[in-house]
Amino acid sequence: MSVALLIVRLILGLGLAAHGTQKLFGWFGGHGLNGTGGFFENLGFRPGKIFALMAGLGETAGGLLTVLGLGGALGPVLIVLVMLVAIGSVHITKGFFVTNGGWELNALYIAGAIAVAFAGSGLYSLDNAFNLQFLTDPMQIWYALAAAVVVAGLNLLARRPAPKTE
DSSP: OHHHHHHHHHHHHHHHHHHHHHHHHOGGGOOHHHHHHHHHHHTTOSSHHHHHHHHHHHHHHHHHHHHHTOSTTHHHHHHHHHHHHHIIIIIGGGOSOGGGTOSHHHHHHHHHHHHHHHHOOOSSSHHHHTTOOTTOSHHHHHHHHHHHHHHHHHHHHTOOOOOOOO
């Protein structure tokens, strides 16, 4: 079981961390903060660069915490948060399948993150190595996931249209 959790954590966490570094630094073919900030402005997130920074940090930190198995469910909860905002702001109107820009991949990230959150990080994790118990109780995990849903909703509600130009 611990080997399976390690494999899931590596794929899930490295995938999200890579997406975050695309936003933050332009790595892996990304657009960096300026390009991502402009895209976020078009989605109604103002100031776009700040929202891009927060999304990039959420993806990178959530991914790295998940890879390392550190912080209990904190990494997976951050993944759920950023994926919910991505679904609500970009993918929801495009149907389910990723081939059409839909929310399929985001839902898979969310499912993997929730599975890791409740299963725990396993034997091959920093939490296990240091006997850490942060955010491992199922009720705490439910509260953290509920908070992620609320924060994602607030992010989506914070969007506003571009100012009218004459």
